[in-house]
Amino acid sequence: xxxxxxxxxxxxxxxxxxxxxxxxxxxxxxxxxxxxxxxxxxxxxxxxxxxxxxxxxxxxxxxxxxxxxxxxxxxxxxxxxxxxxxxxxxxxxxxxxxxxxxxxxxxxxxxxxxxxxxxxxxxxxxxxxxxxxxxxxxxxxxxxxxxxxxxxxxxxxxxxxxxxxxxxxxxxxxxxxxxxxxxxxxxxxxxxxxxxxxxxxxxxxxxxxxxxxxxxxxxxxxxxxxxxxxxxxxxxxxxxxxxxxxxxxxxxxxxxxxxxxxxxxxxxxxxxxxxxxxxxxxxxxxxxxxxxxxxxxxxxxxxxxxxxxxxxxxxxxxxxxxxxxxxxxxxxxxxxxxxxxxxxxxxxxxxxxxxxxxxxxxxxxxxxxxxxxxxx
Numbered sequence: 001x002x003x004x005x006x007x008x009x010x011x012x013x014x015x016x017x018x019x020x021x022x023x024x025x026x027x028x029x030x031x032x033x034x035x036x037x038x039x040x041x042x043x044x045x046x047x048x049x050x051x052x053x054x055x056x057x058x059x060x061x062x063x064x065x066x067x068x069x070x071x072x073x074x075x076x077x078x079x080x081x082x083x084x085x086x087x088x089x090x091x092x093x094x095x096x097x098x099x100x101x102x103x104x105x106x107x108x109x110x111x112x113x114x115x116x117x118x119x120x121x122x123x124x125x126x127x128x129x130x131x132x133x134x135x136x137x138x139x140x141x142x143x144x145x146x147x148x149x150x151x152x153x154x155x156x157x158x159x160x161x162x163x164x165x166x167x168x169x170x171x172x173x174x175x176x177x178x179x180x181x182x183x184x185x186x187x188x189x190x191x192x193x194x195x196x197x198x199x200x201x202x203x204x205x206x207x208x209x210x211x212x213x214x215x216x217x218x219x220x221x222x223x224x225x226x227x228x229x230x231x232x233x234x235x236x237x238x239x240x241x242x243x244x245x246x247x248x249x250x251x252x253x254x255x256x257x258x259x260x261x262x263x264x265x266x267x268x269x270x271x272x273x274x275x276x277x278x279x280x281x282x283x284x285x286x287x288x289x290x291x292x293x294x295x296x297x298x299x300x301x302x303x304x305x306x307x308x309x310x311x312x313x314x315x316x317x318x319x320x321x322x323x324x325x326x327x328x329x330x331x332x333x334x335x336x337x338x339x340x341x342x343x344x345x346x347x348x349x350x351x352x353x354x355x356x357x358x359x360x361x362x363x364x365x366x367x368x369x370x371x372x373x374x375x376x
Contacts (some may be wrong), residue, residue, distance in 0.1 A: 001140070001172040001188040001213050002248050007359045012240060016356040019216075019247055021140045022185035023080065023088045025043050026055045028247065028268040029352055031259065031345045032090060034276065037067070038083045041085045041276050042331075042338040045085050051311040052342040053350075056087060056140075059263040061133055062094035065123075066116050078138025078183045090271075091131050091139035093192075094253070096220075099148035107147055127171035131179065131189075133263050138183045143218065144172040149238075152265055158196035164207050165194045173212060190249060192220040193238050194288040197230045206241035214248040223252030223272070230260060250322065251322045256285055256372040260365050270349070274339035280334045281338035282326050285344050289374040291319070293337065298323045305336075311343035348372075 002020040008014065019026040033040045033048065035057045038046060048054040059079050068082075076082035079089055098105050098112045102308040105114035109124030134142035145371045146165040149158050169191050176189045195201030209217050217284070219238050222231045235250060242248055249269035250262055259270055275285065284291040287308040291298070304315040305322060313336050325333030355364040 001186060003216070003245065005245065006253065007357050009264075009356050010359065010363040012264040014263050014270065014352070014356050014361050015266060015268065016245075017268060018248070019268075020368050021088045021089075021188075023086060023140055024055065026088055027350070027353060029142060029259075029263045029349045030055055030268065030269055031349045032056050032058050032271040033342050033345075034058045034271055034273045035083075035085075035132075036273075038079060040338075042274070042280065043342065044333045045083070047339055048085075048342070049087075051313060052285055053310060053346050054087070054342070055088055055346075057085060059089055059091045059137060059139060060094070060097065061091050061130065062097035062125075063132050064091075064096065064137055066118055070133060073138075074136050074182070079135070080183070081136060082225070088141070089139040090141035090249075091134050091137050092251070093123055093134070093142065093143040093145045095143075095192075096148045098125060098307045099150070107161075107164075109143070109167070113145075127168040128175045130170055131175040135179060135187070137180055137244075138181070138185070139187065140185070141188050141190055141216065142176075144169045144191045146194055146220055148224065149194055149196045150219050153196045154186075154292045155198055155201075160196055162194045162196075162201050162205050165192070166205070167304045169212065171258065177335070188215050190216045191216045192218045192244070192251070195234075196221060196222050197226050197234065199233070199237055202234055202237050203241060206238045206375065208238070211244055216249065217242050218249040218251055219267075220251045222250065223254060223371075228258070230259070233336065235262050235267065253367075256345070257369050258371050259345070259348060260372070263349070264362065264365055273278070275345050276338045279337035279341040281360050283330075284337060285341050285372065286376070287344070287347075288371055289376040291376050292328050293319065293323050295323075306344065307342055308347070309340060309343050310347055311339050312344060315342045320327075324345075 017028040041238040130145040193203040247268045250267045286306040298319040301319040355361040
């Protein structure tokens with residue numbers, strides 16, 4: 001994996017770059033659609049390429065480990081072959097999903113023991129087998145196993161948890177560095193900064209992660225219910241410490257405004273289920289603001305969903321038509337809305353990149369934050 005910085009913004013920490021992987025080049029800043037179970041919900045891969053213009057997508061280690069399972073995954077030749085997605089993929093470690101199974105898991109020094117949400121069967125994720133599992137999945141970027149700290153959390157628990165995550169990281173690195181990829185393409189291991197909302201712990205964790213000298217780094221535990229102001233403070237603090245010549249990935253974030261503000265702090269990569277999950281509930285993110293397409297005000301609005309959005313469905317179909325599909329509970333409505341929201345997110349980060357390159361990012365960003373947060 002190679003990361004090249006193309007331009008640094010003069011009035012913020014924003015940067016435009018390019019990540020080169022064996023499955024293609026990723027222009028940053030970038031948003032990564034979430035494909036939890038080898039699929040981005042309601043969106044075909046051809047639409048991800050031709051309508052959304054996705055450059056990299058996510059897979060979920062926890063879900064793929066349970067179903068279809070690693071025997072099937074290895075027989076298929078990895079997730080790229082299994083799903084037919086031939087561009088870069090990132091897999092998370094499954095740590096967040098295990099964290100969310102609060103009544104079904106136990107965290108020890110060895111790893112995370114949990115019960116499957118499918119059939120109640122018992123499993124364990126350790127730093128070592130999570131590396132092995134992600135070798136079998138074959139993603140271009142694989143995440144170290146971490147303990148996702150809940151919010152709120154007392155300082156002493158947060159410190160113990162963060163230190164455990166660091167010990168797990170050492171084990172992940174040792175396993176990763178003593179094994180080989182299975183499918184002939186390079187994989188990149190990304191450590192994760194933890195520390196809850198405590199600035200001292202975040203600094204300690206960022207310094208430890210930076211000292212591990214991996215090709216890319218991630219910031220975790222910033223989408224677990226903490227106030228937005230805390231998330232921004234954490235991001236700014238950590239970005240001041242993580243190496244400037246390596247990609248920075250902010251996990252699980254977030255709204256369009258979150259993306260813009262965090263790009264200004266120096267973040268390069270984002271993911272979030274929000275664009276697709278909210279789309280299935282009728283919430284659209286547009287270049288002019290937020291729309292609840294089920295509201296009656298759109299029933300006779302025959303204007304395009306969003307003329308600025310690159311997806312053809314966004315300017316081919318009207319708001320009135322999309323509202324009709326939702327009111328009628330037609331699956332096509334979920335598909336169009338999902339394509340639109342993802343396309344908007346990808347458009348937004350590419351516009352951010354364009355304005356970084358042109359030198360007027362901060363002015364543009366401040367204007368866009370006002371637009372994307374207003375409810376229409």
